[in-house]
């Protein structure tokens with residue numbers, strides 16, 4: 001069975017963040033709670049799923065475990081992703097792009 005899901009893509013509008021500070025700075029994240037590995041700060045694309053909707057958040061600041069890849073987000077980043085979700089879903093703002101992806105059931 002093949003079904004298609006539409007999903008929306010939007011950019012994290014974190015203006016004013018100084019990227020140059022990220023690479024050399026000490027990580028603000030604690031070690032990974034799953035494997036104990038070191039967590040480094042990176043920009044990632046994140047699949048934000050909520051109530052059957054999927055929004056791809058591009059360029060989100062996250063802590064990523066170097067051993068297992070688990071992602072961690074600061075509270076203000078989570079809050080902004082939630083705001084963007086409501087902007088798109090409840091307030092009908094246009095996302096930067098809408099893409100179609102194939103999905104299959106096993």
Ligand SMILES: [Zn+2]
Pocket residue numbers: 032033034035036037065066067068069070
């Ligand atoms: Zn880990």
